[in-house]
Amino acid sequence: MRAAALFLSAVLLSPGGAGAFFWKKKPDPAHEKLLQEAVAGLEAGDCGTAVASINSLLELSPARGIKERAYYCLGKCQEALGASDKAMASYRLAAALYPDNALFPRALADLYLANGFYDKAVPLYLPLLKKEPGSVPLNLGLARSYAGLGALAQAAASYADAREAGASGPAFLSEYAGCLEAARDFAGAAALLEEAKAAAPADRGVVGALARLKARSGDYARAAELAAEACGADCRDGDLFFERGLYLLFAGDRKGALAAFDEAGRFLPEGDQPLALARGLALRALGRGGEAARALGEAAAGESRFLAGFAQAAGGGR
Amino acid sequence: MKPLCAKRFLTAVLLALPCAAAAAPAASREALLLDLFWDRLVSLPAGERPVTGVALSGGGARGFAHTGVLEALLYAGFPVDRVSGTSMGSVIGGFYASGMPVEKIWEFGRRTSELRLDRDFGGVRLLNLLLTEKLISPKYITQVIEDNLGGRDFSSLRTPFACVAMDFRTGERIIFDEGPVAVAVRASVNLPGIFAPVEYRHRYLVDGGVVDFIPIDAARGIGAEWVLASVTENSVDEMPSNVLLSLLQVIDIRGSILAESQEKGADFVVKPRAGGIKVADFERCAEAGELGRAAAWAAMDGIRRAYALRSAGPLLEGL
Numbered sequence: 063m064r065a066a067a068l069f070l071s072a073v074l075l076s077p078g079g080a081g082a083f084f085w086k087k088k089p090d091p092a093h094e095k096l097l098q099e100a101v102a103g104l105e106a107g108d109c110g111t112a113v114a115s116i117n118s119l120l121e122l123s124p125a126r127g128i129k130e131r132a133y134y135c136l137g138k139c140q141e142a143l144g145a146s147d148k149a150m151a152s153y154r155l156a157a158a159l160y161p162d163n164a165l166f167p168r169a170l171a172d173l174y175l176a177n178g179f180y181d182k183a184v185p186l187y188l189p190l191l192k193k194e195p196g197s198v199p200l201n202l203g204l205a206r207s208y209a210g211l212g213a214l215a216q217a218a219a220s221y222a223d224a225r226e227a228g229a230s231g232p233a234f235l236s237e238y239a240g241c242l243e244a245a246r247d248f249a250g251a252a253a254l255l256e257e258a259k260a261a262a263p264a265d266r267g268v269v270g271a272l273a274r275l276k277a278r279s280g281d282y283a284r285a286a287e288l289a290a291e292a293c294g295a296d297c298r299d300g301d302l303f304f305e306r307g308l309y310l311l312f313a314g315d316r317k318g319a320l321a322a323f324d325e326a327g328r329f330l331p332e333g334d335q336p337l338a339l340a341r342g343l344a345l346r347a348l349g350r351g352g353e354a355a356r357a358l359g360e361a362a363a364g365e366s367r368f369l370a371g372f373a374q375a376a377g378g379g380r
Numbered sequence: 381m382k383p384l385c386a387k388r389f390l391t392a393v394l395l396a397l398p399c400a401a402a403a404a405p406a407a408s409r410e411a412l413l414l415d416l417f418w419d420r421l422v423s424l425p426a427g428e429r430p431v432t433g434v435a436l437s438g439g440g441a442r443g444f445a446h447t448g449v450l451e452a453l454l455y456a457g458f459p460v461d462r463v464s465g466t467s468m469g470s471v472i473g474g475f476y477a478s479g480m481p482v483e484k485i486w487e488f489g490r491r492t493s494e495l496r497l498d499r500d501f502g503g504v505r506l507l508n509l510l511l512t513e514k515l516i517s518p519k520y521i522t523q524v525i526e527d528n529l530g531g532r533d534f535s536s537l538r539t540p541f542a543c544v545a546m547d548f549r550t551g552e553r554i555i556f557d558e559g560p561v562a563v564a565v566r567a568s569v570n571l572p573g574i575f576a577p578v579e580y581r582h583r584y585l586v587d588g589g590v591v592d593f594i595p596i597d598a599a600r601g602i603g604a605e606w607v608l609a610s611v612t613e614n615s616v617d618e619m620p621s622n623v624l625l626s627l628l629q630v631i632d633i634r635g636s637i638l639a640e641s642q643e644k645g646a647d648f649v650v651k652p653r654a655g656g657i658k659v660a661d662f663e664r665c666a667e668a669g670e671l672g673r674a675a676a677w678a679a680m681d682g683i684r685r686a687y688a689l690r691s692a693g694p695l696l697e698g699l
Contacts, residue, residue, distance in 0.1 A: 180674070211673065212451075212680070213674075244455065308413070312699070330409075336412075337409065339413070366410055368414065368685045372695075372696070
């Protein structure tokens, strides 16, 4: 939040901020004051006041520089109020009015991305990146937009560009690996996650993701080991027990799987449908028919049709 | 400011995005089960799981969306065991079945001007038709088909394939799944009233889209037990500017009406939002492909669930 506030202040209050805004005439101090009130309102979380100040300001036909910043502030306020459609409209209008100002298409692209309009974000990021090819956020924005469209080869290339531009750290590497995993490049994804693990060996998320990748590559035994490592000695994470149990089940260690599912049951909500299905499958494989039927019956009665279907196919009635 | 912004941006959006979700540390338990079932399923040999088929509809230039659909399926590891196609679907399906990499199929979409595909339509002049009373043969489309499928027989294709045409005299649906591929595909993509019928096996053949817009039966006929249909319906809301475009639009509308009833026969339907691209908009093929990929990718979770559920029996064996 602090970074966001600093960024907004830099852009909105400094007359020469980011070199992005231009003036043809001298700004009126009264107009500046209204803008400052709006920015203060935005930073204080009082977007209603901020929008009112901006609307008053725009009615006064302020100088171009102030008007540009007012539109930017208006868009940010609308975003903060959750009015994404209005924010998009503000940015679109401002981008048309001030085509030299890259902040508007950039804000619009980020907003499209955040709202799942990946196809609209891509054509905005591309020209911005031509001007600023070394930008990490722009490369990441493009990578995510491509990924959302299923253009995974292009997404992977943009993640590589982001890395080239300086993106790093376990979170970035995990995200990049996720893209490769989606394209079933399990080896490439594992290499990135190994790198992330080396940088942050205690990061349970990274180790858990690596376990999952091993499982998806068919190495269930190694996946179970990594899940245990992610869980640690004092594990109270039901998800990690569940994951370990699944890997053991797929590896053929049914007793180990059942023990892990029992552990998971201590931390997951009662009647958890995925857990009921997994337990049912382990019990069924162990030949404990009555218990299996109860667990599978519970799973078959759950909300997810997918899980219920599998439970029924495994012998759970409905 | 740059590193701060990047970090904040990354953290804020990380868990909400498609790629990130795949590697998220606390992925949902159901998603993990789906992934593990799916990976197990796609590693099963074709004989140990239901045979899949992908039925590609007609739609002219819009039908290039099928290329994106096939690409998304490949990304997901979906096993395409059988392919069927009508009209443009038969061209894309034939190329795919021949073993042509999807990236090369994309190239056709990006090079339509260079390949002059649009000129087959541009060359149709009403005055010529009236003077000569002869329909023309689509030179450039024929060339592309011959260059890539010429000399191939259905039995030599990497993926079993069928395509659909119509006998212009009787209105019969003709399904091709044996013999030379190129002439069958040429017949399937042969718009009636615009291009001269293809004479083959004592029949006069035209585009199959009028009688079988989505060749689901054709896919089942070559062994598919679970069929995914890729359907590119018309949603153009525009008056055609001349007689020939009017004819194209009538054929296209007829296909879309047919699609509504036919798609019920599929196990899963993907509908790229390419309806605004007209039959002869060949310069928009790549755009159609991108829309196809996006539609299939957005539907991929549903596709995987549906096919995995159908395969629950063999999937659970030995588990």
